[in-house]
Amino acid sequence: MLSRRHSNVVARAVANKLARIAWAVLTKHTVYDASHLNLEV
Numbered sequence: 001m002l003s004r005r006h007s008n009v010v011a012r013a014v015a016n017k018l019a020r021i022a023w024a025v026l027t028k029h030t031v032y033d034a035s036h037l038n039l040e041v
Contacts, residue, residue, distance in 0.1 A: 025032050
């Protein structure tokens, strides 16, 4: 993604994705399972 977007845009997208994951884990009281994670932002 860095080849197509500015590094700040990529960093913001990754931070947003991690925040969404953390919020979902905290509000649903679940365990994080990385096997469902799509690493392509």
